[in-house]
Structure formats: C-alpha cells, structure tokens
Amino acid sequence: MKIHKTAISLTLIGLFAANVASALPEFTKEAPQSSIDTCVAEVDSFAYLEDAKSVIHNVETKERRVSGHKMHIQTLVYGEGDALIREYAANCSINGQDEILRFRIHQKGE
Numbered sequence: 659m660k661i662h663k664t665a666i667s668l669t670l671i672g673l674f675a676a677n678v679a680s681a682l683p684e685f686t687k688e689a690p691q692s693s694i695d696t697c698v699a700e701v702d703s704f705a706y707l708e709d710a711k712s713v714i715h716n717v718e719t720k721e722r723r724v725s726g727h728k729m730h731i732q733t734l735v736y737g738e739g740d741a742l743i744r745e746y747a748a749n750c751s752i753n754g755q756d757e758i759l760r761f762r763i764h765q766k767g768e
Contacts, residue, residue: 689719689727689752696758697729697750704763705733705746712736726753 698715707713716732733746748763 687719687721689729692756693727693752694719694729696756697731697748697752697761700750700758700761701731701733701746701748701763704748705735705765706744707735709737709743710735711738722751724753726751726759 694717698717701715702713705713713736714734716734718730719727722728729748729750729752731746731748731750733748734742735744735746737743745766746763747766748761750758751760752758
C-alpha cells in the first residue's frame, strides 16, 4: 500500500511539474524585428539600389552563443519587368541592444 501511495504521489508531482513548465513563456530563437531592421538597413546602405523597382530581403536568423543573433540576408534587386538586376549576400552579427558587431556583404556574380 505504501508503494502504491508513493507511486501516485510521484505521478502527481510529475504532472504538476510538466504543467508548470508548459505555462512558462517560451524563449524565441528568432531575432527580434528591431534587430532584423537594423541589419537590413545596413544592407541597404551598402547595396546599389538607385535603379531598383523593387527589393526583396530574405532573412534567416539564429541565436549566437552569447547575447544576440546571427543573420544571413539575401537581397534581390529587381528592375523593369521583374528582371533580377543584382543580388547581394550579407552576414550580420548583432547583440541584444541592436548594435552590429560584425557585417559582411558582397554582390553575387562579381
């Protein structure tokens, strides 16, 4: 009987712990929009966009080992008639205060 009560108690404690864990806020691995905006603005400041009719930024983010995120940004620059006229690839490391720590960009096809 004592083993049965212990098993029930442990089961209830486990269910309670699982319920509390599922109620905690989930930490996101995606960069906040402000960090993405900072890195995309840096891409725009280096990319040649004068004759662009539209620009698309494809952003992939992942957490850094320390505060902040790493981003890979593919920028597609379209001209008249939806013709792709330039493509850029950029890497941006940003901390939790939206300060760029490392930035590299190059134009593809050069």
